[in-house]
Amino acid sequence: MTIAASVKQCLANMKGIEAQLSSLALNSNDKGAQEVFHTTMETIASVKKDLQTRVLELERLEPQYKG
């Protein structure tokens, strides 16, 4: 697997994690837990954004891996 492909896979993984944290934040009953899930979700979102830029960069550098 090329680097571009594994970074993309990691990005997809992050998206899944973000969605699950969001659903946990909505489903939890305790305020403290809700807050922890929410803030971590935001952290994950920022990591996801970084990865997204990197994927675009990789695609620009190595157009053969675009897709």
Next chain:
Amino acid sequence: MPSWFDIIIRSFVFLALLFFMTKILGKKQISELSFFEYVSGITIGSIAGEAITGLEKNIFQGMTAIIIFSLATLFADILALKSKSFRDFIEGRGTVFIKDGKVLEENLKKEKYSIDELSALLRQKDIYRVADVEFAVLEPRGTLSALLKKENRPLTPKDLQMKVPIEKEPQTVIMDGNILDEALRSAGKSRGWLETELEKLQLTLDNVFIGQVDSYGELTVDIYDDKIQVPSPTQRPLLLASLKKAQADLEIFSLETEDEASKAMYMKNAKLLQETIDKLTPYLTS
């Protein structure tokens, strides 16, 4: 009127009377916490038994006595709430048997307890060595409460300085295949949510004997057919695992890339993810 018929009538009358009197006195009478309640409990029972079978006597005499005893207990309870000294007199005070790890022989003698009886009471609390006890007190009702020395107490998360998430009590939302709307509301969920969760487990409502929602909004069920295995919720442990995987991936990318800027970006985000994992671990395990 034949005597057996009289007994039937009296039995029902006193059953109802005793039931209502106990209702008025409340749970406190049933637990017989104080000396007064203990005495009145015994006496009311005896009066009722006497009045039911003592056919030569008037039924109203027994009823009057029961009502008087109940009202006296109620009155004593109310007074005890108002005045501390009255409370000490009526309900009695505990007697300290062990203090600072030492048995107080004087107090044992005062309550007429032998050391055998004290150790029997301690054994009922799974304590076999008197030396393990820091403090023990004989409650007014004759039960013993014991505090172990700090080093003999069970280990708690606090001792280990562990951070544990607050967990609310689980709500029972399904009972005998019926949805309990009130519990569902206090869990902050809707019927639609419950139906989706059941669908995820591939169950129908009338199959479920009991269903509970925990504070993470996870549904656990017990179904009538014990041969069918219901999967237990795995969302949170799986989430933790995929977080760990993503963190490891980022570290690998940072090692593999030759571009300095991306290396720094991967390193920064790997660190961020590690912090996130540390923060979430208490909530995602257990």
